[in-house]
Amino acid sequence: MSLIEINVMRSRVRGLRTIIYMVSDLDIRKTIVDIAFKCGESAHIGGSLSMVELLNVLFGEVLKHRPVEPEWPDRDLFILSKGHAVLGYLAVLHLYGYFDADKLATFQADGSDLIAHPVKKLQLGIESSNGSLGQGLSFGLGLALGMELKNEDRRVYVMLGDGECNEGSVWETAALAAERGTNRLCAIVDENHFRNDGAVTTYANKIKLAGIWRAFGWNVIEIDGHDREQICGAFAAARAYEEGPTAIVASTVKGRGIDFMEANNDWHHNRITSNVYKDCLRALGLETVDG
Amino acid sequence: MVEISKRNARTWSRMGIRAIYGQALAGYAAENPNVIAVSADLGRSSGLDRFSKEYPNQFINTGIAEQNMVGVAAGLARSGFDVFASTFAPFASMRASEQVRMNMGYMGEPVKLVALGSGFAMGLLGNSHYGLEDLAVMRAIPGLTIVSPADCAEIYKTLEACIGHRKPVYIRLTGGVNCPIVYEEDYDFQLGKAVWIKPAADITLVSAGTTVGHCRSAADALAGEGFTIGVLNMHTIKPLDKEALAHAAAVSCTLIVVEEHMRTGGLGSAVLEFFAEVGAPRCRIVTYGIPDRYGETGTYPYMLKTSGLDADGIARLIKRETANA
Numbered sequence: 001m002s003l004i005e006i007n008v009m010r011s012r013v014r015g016l017r018t019i020i021y022m023v024s025d026l027d028i029r030k031t032i033v034d035i036a037f038k039c040g041e042s043a044h045i046g047g048s049l050s051m052v053e054l055l056n057v058l059f060g061e062v063l064k065h066r067p068v069e070p071e072w073p074d075r076d077l078f079i080l081s082k083g084h085a086v087l088g089y090l091a092v093l094h095l096y097g098y099f100d101a102d103k104l105a106t107f108q109a110d111g112s113d114l115i116a117h118p119v120k121k122l123q124l125g126i127e128s129s130n131g132s133l134g135q136g137l138s139f140g141l142g143l144a145l146g147m148e149l150k151n152e153d154r155r156v157y158v159m160l161g162d163g164e165c166n167e168g169s170v171w172e173t174a175a176l177a178a179e180r181g182t183n184r185l186c187a188i189v190d191e192n193h194f195r196n197d198g199a200v201t202t203y204a205n206k207i208k209l210a211g212i213w214r215a216f217g218w219n220v221i222e223i224d225g226h227d228r229e230q231i232c233g234a235f236a237a238a239r240a241y242e243e244g245p246t247a248i249v250a251s252t253v254k255g256r257g258i259d260f261m262e263a264n265n266d267w268h269h270n271r272i273t274s275n276v277y278k279d280c281l282r283a284l285g286l287e288t289v290d291g
Numbered sequence: 292m293v294e295i296s297k298r299n300a301r302t303w304s305r306m307g308i309r310a311i312y313g314q315a316l317a318g319y320a321a322e323n324p325n326v327i328a329v330s331a332d333l334g335r336s337s338g339l340d341r342f343s344k345e346y347p348n349q350f351i352n353t354g355i356a357e358q359n360m361v362g363v364a365a366g367l368a369r370s371g372f373d374v375f376a377s378t379f380a381p382f383a384s385m386r387a388s389e390q391v392r393m394n395m396g397y398m399g400e401p402v403k404l405v406a407l408g409s410g411f412a413m414g415l416l417g418n419s420h421y422g423l424e425d426l427a428v429m430r431a432i433p434g435l436t437i438v439s440p441a442d443c444a445e446i447y448k449t450l451e452a453c454i455g456h457r458k459p460v461y462i463r464l465t466g467g468v469n470c471p472i473v474y475e476e477d478y479d480f481q482l483g484k485a486v487w488i489k490p491a492a493d494i495t496l497v498s499a500g501t502t503v504g505h506c507r508s509a510a511d512a513l514a515g516e517g518f519t520i521g522v523l524n525m526h527t528i529k530p531l532d533k534e535a536l537a538h539a540a541a542v543s544c545t546l547i548v549v550e551e552h553m554r555t556g557g558l559g560s561a562v563l564e565f566f567a568e569v570g571a572p573r574c575r576i577v578t579y580g581i582p583d584r585y586g587e588t589g590t591y592p593y594m595l596k597t598s599g600l601d602a603d604g605i606a607r608l609i610k611r612e613t614a615n616a
Contacts, residue, residue, distance in 0.1 A: 135362055143366035146366060149367075176356065
């Protein structure tokens with residue numbers, strides 16, 4: 001049993017309100033690679049690896065949540081709008097104690113509820129079904145408005161991709177959230193600079209992604225999405241900003257942490273074979289069985 | 292619930308379907324702070340003007356952004372509110388259809404999506420604003436209940452039934468001002484349970500929305516010529532009231548489905564799908580709706596007349612079909 005699993009068990013036994021154990025970014029990356037390898041199918045790896053630090057800070061330090069009580073009414077809500085990055089999300093949910101390794105091992109198995117895009121299942125900590133890009137922010141805004149109407153001290157965090165920001169519906173929501181000054185809503189844009197077919201050329205030259213969010217009236221914080229200190233600072237600043245919604249535009253590297261996957265869009269959606277798996281472990285600095 | 296009376300029914304009919312939607316919703320919002328109206332900038336076109344002024348905290352205008360309207364409505368609905376989101380039928384059902392699919396279908400968020408001015412009700416605004424295919428699209432999405440109220444009284448009944456109902460509903464409003472009056476006194480309304488306006492007979496008309504009133508007028512007009520015609524208000528198009536349909540098929544020789552929708556994918560298709568499963572050995576089934584093309588446009592009465600969907604047209608249809616039988 002890993003240290004993490006022991007800690008999860010401890011927190012379950014004690015019914016602790018807060019997460020007392022640390023999940024490392026390496027744990028998450030290792031888990032992503034493990035699930036991708038074990039499922040034996042192609043999976044979205046690059047966009048999962050790019051958001052590891054963002055999710056780890058969010059779940060470890062920012063979100064008010066109780067993995068042992070996933071439907072706790074006072075919890076903050078997280079929506080993975082870039083739903084194809086579900087591997088990273090499931091790895092985090094597992095490591096933070098929402099479900100065990102046996103459940104995780106059903107990823108992309110026939111009939112499993114853990115598939116290539118999130119399927120709403122509150123008992124597992126999955127708040128929303130996603131996969132159709134450009135919809136999560138809108139749902140998130142509705143949730144945030146609901147919290148506002150009920151005067152609840154809760155917040156909604158929505159993770160989007162930069163490629164996803166091609167969807168016009170994102171900007172319908174961006175405009176309304178700014179107009180209404182919805183400060184319970186925080187968008188995290190994992191700007192990893194790639195989409196399915198290659199580079200996100202849309203925001204590479206004349207228009208910049210952060211600039212659009214700013215033009216839409218959002219409080220924009222630009223950070224290095226792999227720098228823990230900057231990420232923590234951004235979330236704190238988002239929380240402190242009361243006039244409206246905040247967009248954390250995080251520059252990241254797609255495939256981060258595994259050298260041959262970094263900025264290599266072949267790993268947007270691909271299969272990890274046993275040879276590749278060994279290479280992944282080496283790249284992560286973890287020893288493989290055969291040395 | 293307000294009183295359904297002859298007097299009220301006349302007043303409501305004069306005000307028209309959309310104005311009554313707004314008035315009814317405002318009435319329910321006054322007594323229930325959980326009721327929220329969301330509009331994609333069509334508050335004034337759906338009688339929600341007063342609502343937005345009197346209950347600003349219960350009203351959200353998303354701007355001209357129907358996809359966002361549905362997503363936001365879903366988030367609010369998840370938060371426990373009774374959310375009624377409205378815009379014109381093609382924008383609700385088609386511009387935002389994938390949002391409906393993900394939020395209301397896949398996730399089952401209990402949004403009440405209100406399609407204004409469906410069928411030909413938008414008159415001179417033309418085909419861009421008509422709701423001719425909305426049922427086909429919405430019917431294909433699992434988990435949705437689809438309701439089309441027959442008159443203003445039934446709008447009150449529908450909204451009342453939807454408040455506290457934690458499932459997604461598509462509410463299709465046809466008809467305009469001076470819409471046909473079907474109900475002048477209180478009656479029992481339940482989602483999924485059709486209402487017999489005239490008992491099943493040799494010929495039975497099955498319809499939904501304001502076409503029900505035209506069907507009744509046609510049946511009344513033909514009564515003097517010796518016809519006995521049943522009229523079934525299938526206000527809930529999904530799920531169909533199968534018992535009522537089975538009864539109609541057992542009693543009638545000819546069952547005619549009349550609808551203000553393309554013949555493809557609407558109530559007629561739903562009825563045919565049902566009978567394809569269970570059979571209707573002694574009953575001929577006819578479906579009548581809008582032919583498969585975008586035709587000329589005009590005022591609402593003109594459109595109903597030229598499509599044969601007013602009382603006169605339906606009477607002619609009945610004669611034609613019984614002559615064929």
